[in-house]
Amino acid sequence: MRTPTPSVYVRGMGVYTPERRLTNADLTRLVDTSDEWIRTRTGIVERRLADASESASDMAAKAGEKAIADAGISKDEIDLIIVATATPDHAFPSTACRTQAKLGIKDVPAFDMSAACSGFIYMMQIANHMLRAGDYRNVLIISTEKLSSIVNWEDRNTCVLFGDASAAFVLTKCNEPYVGILGNILGADGSNGDLLSLPAGGSACPASYETVRGGDHYLHMAGQEVFKIAVRTMSDCCRRLLEKCNVSADEIKCVIPHQANLRIIDAVARQLGIPLERFCVNLQNYGNTSSATIPNCMKEAYDAGRFKEGDLVLLTAFGGGFTWGATLIRWK
Secondary structure, eight states: OOOOSSEEEEEEEEEEOOSEEEEHHHHTTTSSOOHHHHHHHHOOOEEEEOOTTOOHHHHHHHHHHHHHHHHTOOGGGOOEEEEEOSSOSOSSSOHHHHHHHHHTOOSSOEEEEOOGGGHHHHHHHHHHHHHHTTSOSEEEEEEEEEGGGTOOTTOHHHHTTBOEEEEEEEEEEESOTTOEEEEEEEEEOGGGGGGEEOOSSSTTSOOOHHHHHTTTTSOEEOHHHHHHHHHHHHHHHHHHHHHHTTOOGGGEEEEEEOOSOHHHHHHHHHHHTOOGGGBOOOHHHHOBOGGGHHHHHHHHHHHTTSOOTTOEEEEEEEETTTEEEEEEEEOO
């Protein structure tokens, strides 16, 4: 395995989740559903919801503060900010710029990444290459999602799935070989994008009385079709990445998959031939928080001692677009 120098590793992690919990029992008072129906089909027990006054950038700033503190550096040492979100504060200014201001970090570039649930994996790839190019030292990447703002709370097929959260990593370069990010694979296919989308609000379908009345500003998803494509693409990109890095599935200590649905995770585990016990799962407590699921789960898994220095950790995601990707890390 050959890894160019400098290497890029995770120096700090931070997670913010809102205090409010919405349980399956709470949802039975909103839509025709049951705790048993939700658990057996998704694995979700509860999810967190942000306050009405709390924006995506508010959550991002809180997670970013924690990640910078965990990295043991000052805010002045951050020289690039990337934010992945499907629920930006505004079309513009970017949520990254809003977050930068709330963190009190000045005069560094900041931009948003739009890749839905794959946003964190996409950011890892971009930050990895930008750091290796030598232009930056410490990059703050943040996934922040207020999905409660785009969920139709009268649609039992989607409202049971999603929650709000933010998670941030500080990525830093070092001269040690074979540590940190060892490889990435990204993919996309826009031909089926309508199967998981937010139909209105952009230039193709501006907001109007008709779009509001028709519920077109809510998330729309064809669940069964999305399920099949998610399993196939996540499994395939993981296999290709392991082959690219000359690593066998047996060498992987932990898999951190996108936390969308326990059935998807189980299917990916079977496709890869990796025991489900090595997959880290916390969706039961948070639901699907889009791009924030992987960094949130990874922080919890690390704190719980699921992996340590020298272990190989595999990340994989699938999201609207469609987008997908995988990242292999040797933990430092």
